[in-house]
Amino acid sequence: MVKVENISKAFKKMQALNDVSFHAEKGELFGIIGPDGAGKTTLFRIMTTLTIPDNGTVLINNRSIFTDYMEIRKNIGYMPGRFALYQDLTVEENLNFFASVFNTTIEENYHLVKGIYSHIAPFKNRKAGKLSGGMKQKLALSCALIHKPEVLFLDEPTTGVDPVSRKEFWDMLYDLKNIGITIIVSTPYMDEASRCDRIALIKNGVFIDVDTPENIINNFNQTLIALKADNMRQLLKDVRKCSQIKSAFAFGAEIHAVIDSDDYINDINNQLKSLNHKNIEIYRISPAIEDCYIWSR
């Protein structure tokens, strides 16, 4: 459904994307995961025919972004990174407008947006600018869906959104995926990776991995341990001084560190004990996507 092949794009001195490729099948929920400035938005603009790449090609349902962009535009839905609806128009006016832009009506495709729009329908006469953050997202998603697109492109729909609202948003995406809409979504939150069928990890304009989240975790080929003690801040400093530890980072309530072999665990434990740490816990863990991202080479 979406074929991205060897895309590169540079702006002045900055190489935004460097030889990026992936395929997403029909009905797949594909995540592009990485921080701000990694090149996510540029990639979305290329896929949605807004920007021409320097190199490479993109096919959306076998239509080329170079020659068939008008056809593509009729058949995709796009939600840009920042809230891009008319703030001075009401909820209903916005939805109506986007329906007619695509030559359709709310009634015709209401079944598609019903699950999402029903949340905001009670506020349909409110100006879009006066909605709460979560409501705005739902309206934007409804507007992107109203013409029954083949592919939905969502650029950072959950950035700046609290964890509960984020979870809710992903639940909505699942419903859409279940009715066969292909979804390409980007996010800076690594914990959202597990909710995608497949993901691409993007770092400085390069895809460092493209696979299912499980495979990425299984292919992590370094020894990762978690450490805990009463004084976590001091622990991080001391762990960094251990010669057996290659690198270490705080990770929620734990410290994650990479070592060469399990055999070092006892040794590290003894060293930390001698530095007066209390209640030390050290154990082997399998990585989270965020670990894979940090320690990828």
Add this chain to the structure above:
Amino acid sequence: MEQVIVTNNLTKKFGSFTAVDNISFYVEKGEIFGFLGANGAGKTTAMRMLCGLSKPTSGSGSVAGYDISKEYEKIKKNIGYMSQKFSLYEDLTVAENIKLFAGIYGMPLKKIKEKSAHILERLALTDRKDTLVKYIPTGWKQKLAFSVAVFHEPKIVFLDEPTGGVDPEARRQFWEMIYEAADNGITIFVTTHYMDEAEYCDRISIMVQGKIAALAAPKDMKKEYNAATMDEVFRKLVAGTFNQE
């Protein structure tokens, strides 16, 4: 321990809507205090009152020993502020931004020079001090913004989602800078949507619909709510009230 932020029944109403509803808490000197809550729970409004940008409807509070309703000019001199959205001028260079913000707080030129050289070195930005801020990667930008926010050695620094969209490694380096500042006695008041970062705070509060629903050290809070992670605690507290307007 000295309490640098104290609020008593702090309330802010906008018309009939109560954005902040009778909140009372304190923050100690050198503490890292996490201020969590769902979007629209009233975090920003509360933070604005503490920074002296907005007057409480009722209740009282003090920041750095000054009354937030009356002595807001003095408060502004004693706090630093940084947010994800705006912290530095994109079209000024790194060095110009440092000089500008230090100048705003009236620091002597000689001291600005010494300190900015030190900061640039620490952030490994010395070579890029004449680069426009917009050409600097987000992670670096946020670290620089933090350095600028604590440049004038404020008693308290308010950080509004400082790590939003920052890459995982830079996010952790950012928190190490926060630790260091806290070790130097600067009080940190921080909001975030990353639940792993909640674990890095000494104490956290979770706001739900204008009220503080929970306030404790992360460890104790997890125990109380019988949850393995802060993410779980957050969901238990916030989920019930979500989807209301």
Add this chain to the structure above:
Amino acid sequence: MKQLLSFIKKEVLHIIRDKRTILILLIMPVVQIMLFGFAMTLEVKNIRVAVSYQYGDELAEKITARISASEYFDIVKTINNPLDISSIFKREKIDTIIVFSDGFSSEIYKGGIPAVQIINDASDPNQASTVTSYISAIISSFQNEIAGAASPVRINTELKMLYNPELKGSYNFVPGVMALVLTLICAMMTSISIVREKEFGTMELLLVSPMKPAYIIISKIVPYFIISTINLLTIIVLAVVLLDMPVRGSFMLLMGVSFLFIFVSLTVGIFISSLVANQAAAMLIAGMGMMLPVMLLSGMLFPLDSMPKFLQVIADFVPASWYFTAVKKIMIEGQGFMNITKEIIILTIMLAVLVIASVKKFKVRLG
């Protein structure tokens, strides 16, 4: 078609929702007419004049009496000895001194060429030149009455006085305000409303949709076309009722030329929007960049033919200067279509060039 209509509806909603702007748009022409028509008038009144002539000079006295009868001038002093002219300016609050040469009457009767000197306090140059032409006009009309006499005084009468015997400033200002208001509203508001979509990110959504660029442009134009027409009618009504402005030529022709100019200005706005990225820049270019040339180079404030050549050449590229001329010809001189074909042709060419340039510049993708 449904697409286009709903887009136009959306534009209208934007405008209606923004109450402050719409109010400014509708009131602006009224304020401008009031300002230019009454307050900022270049007409001169109660000019303090001193005259100097040889005692008992018959014709000089007659001319003086006539000047005195005019509502513009007060003869405050008659000097019979023109020795200390400069000290009179200092001592008395005098704006102008008229000096008739000795033996003025006898020189005329002899058929010679007597001299009249007009000395102005030129610290206000506009007033000085107006005063000079008024006085010249009075002397010249007096002169015409003396049958058979050869013209002793060379008079430089400006063309506009032929049609504007009362020398009313509104004859210049009303066409000027029309050009100014139409330029500002059309060019500034269209460019701002397009650029706003770029700034808010909605342009990105429109580009990704199958919406035709032409539709986007047309729907931006329609509401401002309507507002401009309302403004145009407001100005004409106010000018006729309050400022006694005539519409001597065809009203339909006047509206026709105005619509042509409105389209030119609208396309200027669209063109500007393709050059800039934010509303502030659009406002600056469309507001300042268009307002100054219209005010300074259309002939509204300063006559074009007294300007340096290169400014006149620049003025030829300002659409407003052609519109200004056409409107004056229709309203004041009562000229018909045949006499303003030049202006119409030039404005049409400008429109065509701007449309082509805008269409070429309008991007179907992001930059």
